[in-house]
Amino acid sequence: MNEFDYLIKNGIIIDGSGNDRYEANIVINGNKIISIFDNSKTSIYIKNKNYNLADLNFKNVIDATSKIVSPGxxxxxxxxxxxxxxxxxxxxxxxxxxxxxxxxxxxxxxxxxxxxxxxxxxxxxxxxxxxxxxxxxxxxxxxxxxxxxxxxxxxxxxxxxxxxxxxxxxxxxxxxxxxxxxxxxxxxxxxxxxxxxxxxxxxxxxxxxxxxxxxxxxxxxxxxxxxxxxxxxxxxxxxxxxxxxxxxxxxxxxxxxxxxxxxxxxxxxxxxxxxxxxxxxxxxxxxxxxxxxxxxxxASSTMLLKHFVERADKVLVTWSDKVADLEVSDIDKLAKKFKCTIDELVEKIYPAGAIYFQxxxxxxxxxxxxxxxxxxxxxxxxxxxxxxxxxxxxxxxxxxxxxxxxxxxxxxxxxxxxxxxxxxxGLEKRGLIKKGYFADLVIFDPKKIIDKATYEKPLTPALGIDTVINNGQIVWQSKKPTNIYSGVFLEGKSFS
Ligand SMILES: [Zn+2]
Missing domain, CATH: 3.20.20.140 (Metal-dependent hydrolases)
Incomplete structure (x- = not known):
């Protein structure tokens, strides 16, 4: 068998260990990383077998030129x-x-x-x-x-x-x-x-x-x-x-x-x-x-509770089970609208949520x-x-x-x-780009990556993320989810 699932080529690898980046290609088969090799190689070892690169086929090739490839x-x-x-x-x-x-x-x-x-x-x-x-x-x-x-x-x-x-x-x-x-x-x-x-x-x-x-x-x-x-x-x-x-x-x-x-x-x-x-x-x-x-x-965010309101410079109320159509609003303005004190408001609209600038x-x-x-x-x-x-x-x-x-x-x-x-x-074989580790990977543009979600528009996706791979399956690409559900339940295993 000379065919494997994925080749991610020409990426800049930051492997998760904290070590410096390097250029390399990654081969994924099933849910694992099975080879990492640089462009000087003409053949690679996979499971103790030597393969000529020219003879290998990949079901999918991802070009990661000038992109960072890191662990998910x-x-x-x-x-x-x-x-x-x-x-x-x-x-x-x-x-x-x-x-x-x-x-x-x-x-x-x-x-x-x-x-x-x-x-x-x-x-x-x-x-x-x-x-x-x-x-x-x-x-x-x-x-x-x-x-x-x-x-x-x-x-x-x-x-x-x-x-x-x-x-x-x-x-x-x-x-x-x-x-x-x-x-x-x-x-x-x-x-x-x-x-x-x-x-x-x-x-x-x-x-x-x-x-x-x-x-x-x-x-x-x-x-x-x-x-x-x-x-x-x-x-x-x-x-x-x-x-x-x-x-x-x-x-x-x-x-x-x-x-x-x-x-x-x-x-x-x-x-x-x-x-x-x-x-x-x-x-x-x-x-x-x-x-x-x-x-x-x-700013932090949790439920609306008096002792958190007291120490914050500014509080935005974001939801309430009692006020179904609540618009996100400053707590002072909301108290005015409800014609009550802030303490009374907290009691009146509880359970509720808030963002605290503090x-x-x-x-x-x-x-x-x-x-x-x-x-x-x-x-x-x-x-x-x-x-x-x-x-x-x-x-x-x-x-x-x-x-x-x-x-x-x-x-x-x-x-x-x-x-x-x-x-x-204690998440075993995760968090590193290494042969034999699970293929949880992200490919992103280091010049463009930035958050776009704001307090006003919090549901805005970030920029610069190209491709996200979970257990060897692409789950995010072309700015949208692929709806492939490859996640697993991880039980802890200590390293020490
Ligand atoms: Zn907490």
Missing amino acids: FIDVHTHDDQNIFVDRSMSCKISQGVTTCIAGNCGISLAPFDFSGNVPAPIPLLGDKNAYRFPNVKSYKNEFQKQPSSINISLLTGHSMLRVQVMNGEINRGATKDEINKMKEILENALIEGSIGLSTGLAYPAANDAPIEEIIELAKVLKKYNGIFTTHMRNEGDNLVESVNETIKIGKLADVRTVISHHKCAGRSNWGKSKETLKLIKEAKKKQHLDLDCYPYT MDDEDLNRIISFDGTMIGSDGLPGDKHPHPRLWGTFPRVLGKYSREMKLFSLEEAIYKMTFKSAKTF
């Missing part, structure tokens, strides 16, 4: 748990070159969840009640395997989901010993069935009253399964430094790999604190596995440039008028932060969104 991007911080079933093309992500999403972040995961009562914030971010149909990870995985999407998915287990179902919605206190044991059982089962770890959303009502001991006890379950602990910390504003210390302590006492989610300094009075937090993180990294991710914007560029630049910071969009796909990060995160890091601002090289930018992420989350 890994979005380490998503809330795509339900979105993979709603839009199987996953256009919001593949249009950016993303081929793998980590879901189940911020303490909320669609599985495992066996509960039919009212759910506290921020669980409604996952969707309405009909979305909560997976009592265990196995049922979630089965549904995805029956109806896969165009990206790979990996799932964390949300601490808030454990709390709400075990404590029967009584979440305004620490869990009892019995309840912690029940949560541990559900978590352990989730890990056995393919969850890659535990996430928390300690800043939200669903988990805010959980003491550190509760988290440590749960996180201890992870070690045996090489699970990862990711955390939306208790506080990202006035008590940011205390929260980083709390996270370091949890990681240390539970002896688990830990990721600080969407690291930021929220609220004007906390600007500049990243100097201190990054110093703490750098110090802790010497003794334990500690990492962080961030998104490249100075961070400083200097903190963001410092955090995103920090050695090994990974990229996670934190996009909210259920939002009719989402934060632009949902469609823009990855091209923005490449076009704005690397090419225009020169905060780091393109090689380093790609490392932050590929191999660093695969390594940290």
